[in-house]
Amino acid sequence: MPPRATTSAFAAQALLMVLGALSSGLAAAEEDEGRPELSFSGQDDLEFRYWRDDRTLPDFPEEDHLFDYWELVNRINMKVDRGPLQLGVQLDAVGMLGAYYYLNDERVNEFDLHAEGVNFPLPLAYANVDKLWLGYQGDSAQLLVGDGYIAFGRGLALSLVKNTNIDIDSSLRGAHAKVTLGSWDLTAVSGVTNAQQVWQDNPNKQQIRPDQWHMVSGLRVDRYGLGPLNLGAHSVVYSFADRADLEAQPWEGYARGVDAAITGASVEAFGVLGLDLFAEGDLFLYPGGDVLGVEDNEPGYAVYGSAAAYPGRVALLVEGKHYKDVERVNAVVSRDLYEVAVGPTLEYERVITEDSGAAVNSNDISGVRVRADVAAKPGVLTPSLTLGLFRDRELGGLHFNRAPETIVHPVAGVDWIADSVHVLANAGFRVDKRDDLPGGVSLGADRMAHLDLSLGFPIGSAHGEIGGDLRYFMWGENLNQQTDFTLLTANAAVHLGHGVSIVGYTDWTDDPLIDSVGNINENLYAAGELQLQPADGMTFKLFYGAYRAGIRCAGGQCRMLPGFDGARLSATINF
Amino acid sequence: MRRWLALVLVFMFALAAPGANPQAGEGQTAPEFTLRDIDNKPVSLKDMAGKVTLISFWATWCAPCQVEMPHLQKLYDAYKDQGFVLLMISADDARSVSRVKPLIKSKGYSFPVLLDTDTKVVSQYNPNKTLPYSELIGPDLKVLWQHQGYTAGDEVETERRVKLAIEALAAAKTVAPPAAPVAP
Structure with a gap:
């Protein structure tokens, strides 16, 4: 580990002490007439989680699954304001309490793979002042x-x-x-x-x-x-x-x-x-x-x-x-x-797949998107139509294809929001049509049908929500000859009032490109979560179960996110 | 095991020490900002001094935000003539900001909408960017209340908080002493 990280760790500790002193001690002395008051605020995101991957490596005993992984992640943002001045710090910390894998029949702590020096504040932990700023407004x-x-x-x-x-x-x-x-x-x-x-x-x-x-x-x-x-x-x-x-x-x-x-x-x-x-x-x-x-x-x-x-x-x-x-x-x-x-990007990023993700980051692409929303009943009922047209000329890289492609993507949607009931839905069909190769060899077209749905409705004195999305992807000709697949994600929530919610999640997919397996069977994932908001600015979530891995795109960027199988307790606290 | 325990304690200390204030955020000075609205007019928080201001962060891609918006429009309509200001700050980044005004127009909303395309303001108010996120700001520009997320029924508490703040504002105006005479 470079000295910089260790320095950051000590700087983190020093800053915590300084900010703590400012908040507890100096605030009391802020009665001076005419001076802007000192204000201290922050947000803490804490997550304690256990991940497990039951898959085994070839030629290893079945009990030697890929990993057990205990982790504690904490992100603390703190600010001190005084008039136009502001001092802020974001401390990111992770406790790698146990990250085990198997090598030559031995259980090895993965933490040992990290370079030396990841030793703050205690062994098995890493802390870093990730953001630090002084501002004047x-x-x-x-x-x-x-x-x-x-x-x-x-x-x-x-x-x-x-x-x-x-x-x-x-x-x-x-x-x-x-x-x-x-x-x-x-x-x-x-x-x-x-x-x-x-x-x-x-x-x-x-x-x-x-x-x-x-x-x-x-x-x-x-x-x-x-x-x-x-x-x-x-x-x-x-x-x-x-x-x-x-x-x-x-x-x-x-x-x-x-x-x-x-x-x-x-x-x-x-x-x-x-x-x-x-x-x-x-x-x-x-x-x-x-x-x-x-x-x-x-x-x-x-x-x-x-x-x-x-x-x-x-x-x-x-x-x-x-x-x-x-x-x-x-x-x-x-x-x-x-x-x-x-x-x-002009893309409907929620439906981007490993294949179509290439168009999001293409180096040679043109496109247009037209969207019309109609206030059928202003503020209540809003149907919409969207048409995306793209011409992606780049080959190689993340692309699965050997020829430029033309993408056509119509989407129809509706928002209906009444007092205690809402329906947000859209459905679309995307076609990535590849140009024929010289000699008239057709590479076909990748196609995807998709549906997104969110329903909210009262259940007695409680409130229910059902949400989900369904994608069916059909490949054209491609170098790896992937098979067609289905993705289904669904969730159901009951909000009991007083900040208590119970949520159930399930995923089903037979996508062979996904690097995770379900906890119910190979394709099926299920999970439950208890959410508590005991006070304003304070949220606790207890999650147990599994969800699938896969690509997720947002903000014009895509990332392969891992699946999860285990339990986690998370807390977000504003102070 | 002892190492684990010590580590957990350290992290929990970090969590608990600053969180000792049970009324999260209350009484803190709201960070100042100047943003442009969807009609290109600059709006500064400092101009809201003397009013009750509800800041609500949202985005075009945030479904709970869409569900909450009609309730905020009703709140705005009901109290805008009583010293109440609603500032809907879009956390859409530069990439998706073109979608903001058409969405507002298509729903017929009339509340002010500001653009925070480089996420500076939302990063100050709510670093983890969970949306929607609201803060109620008093006439002295101090935070009265914070609320994260939206589920059906939350609008009742939001209105109660706004109403209380407006009543306090009205009461303060009633008992305020007359202005001191100005020397000629």
Whole structure:
């Protein structure tokens, strides 16, 4: 373990002590007239879990299943505010209480695989000050030193934001400044990427590793209220560290060459001829192509636009994109399971599969999505229709296909929300039609039918909810000749009032690509959860059972999430 | 086993020490922010001083948020003339922000909707981004109440809290001393 982690651990302890002192001692002395009060707040996410994988390795005794894994994960966010000043810290800690696997008939603690030095505050634990910042919020200036989040435009050039849906929390550690001068905003950032070391939803076995300090510097200028227009322009430069730089200090990135440089502009119009319009274009230059794993330095570009109109009871949204060699900017950081720039995908991300996930991160794709929502009964009944059309020309990489493909994806939905009853539903059919190979060889089309449903209804004095989704996926011709499969996820909840809920979950799938097995039988997973909210800002959940592994996409990023079979107790407490 | 026990105790200490305040968040100063609304107007929390403000974080992809919204619209309609402000802050990031205004328009909602596309504000108020998430802010810009998630019936408690705060605001205005005379 590099010295940096140990230093962070001691810094964590020191900060906890400082913040504790501030909260308990100094707050009492805040009666001084005319001085802004000191305010201390925070949030604690704690999870204690036992994972088990009953599968066995070939030629090993049956009792030697893959692993038993005890884990305690704690994420504490704390803030101290005083007037315009704010000091914040996020401490991530994990106790790897027992992570066993079998080697040569011996039960081995996986913790021993970690590098030396993961020894804070006690053996078998790791703690890290993952985020630390000092901020100033003035009327015309916002300054932040430390960890912050930033997105320019629609995120095509730079988007380092929280994506907790798939357990991603990467920040930009450095200096952030935003200055407002009349109708002008100037935003400047410079620093290094700071990925999370501790996973909240994934097992931490063999995944704790030091940060790769990738340099990011960016500047954006916004001009608001130019008539109905907002104009913006930005530039971002990236300098990526390679694996040999693990011991490098953050500031050393400034001495490295630029690997990627992006410049772009956006224009936004409000209510022009009844339309809300947005357009952004970005040019991607890759002077460090070899770092990004490609041999050429060909530039890339991205164009995104949207138009919204509201005729009568209809809300119409049209979006279009054309991205060429844009994802290359994420090539290095994606090894650490996050991205630094994420543009709109226009995809219905909930139904992305291992196959269609390739289109989300394609380096050569065009697409358009049209969505119409109708206020049939305003605020109560809203049917909708969506049509997505894409042309994905990239081959290789995550793609299962050998030819460009055209994607057609219609979805129909309805929202009905009455006083105590709701129905949220949609159904769609996606076709990924591959071009024929030379000579007229057909590769067919991947197809998926899908249904999402959420129902809420009263049960006496309690309230019930049923939710679920069903996907049936049919492969065309593909290199690995995968078999068609079905995915079913369902849950039923009873909310008993007074903050008590009981939830049951089940998954069924015969997807051969999924790396998990059910706890009822090979394909069937079942679980139950008791949820308690004894007070506002305090939630406890006790979960027992299993759910499946698989790809999950959110926020323009996809991640293979592991299945789970075991028990866990989680708590979220605001203070 | 002793190592385990010690470790668990350390973690539980970290959990319990700051959480000793049984009224989570109450009395803390709400973090200041300035965000643009869906019609491009800047809105600052500091401008809500002297009012009762309910901040509700939501997103277009959050189903419970959609179910809660009609109740918040009713709340807004009922109390907006009594010093009550509802700020619906969308946690949609830059990638999906184009969807926000069409969704609001399609449902016919009239409450103010703000955009937090780089997740700075939601990260300050609710770091784990569980949605929906609400905070009731008093006229002195201090937090009166926090609530995480939504299940049917939660709107009753939300309205009760809002009503209490509005009544307190009205009472404070009634008993407030007359302004001191200003020297010519």
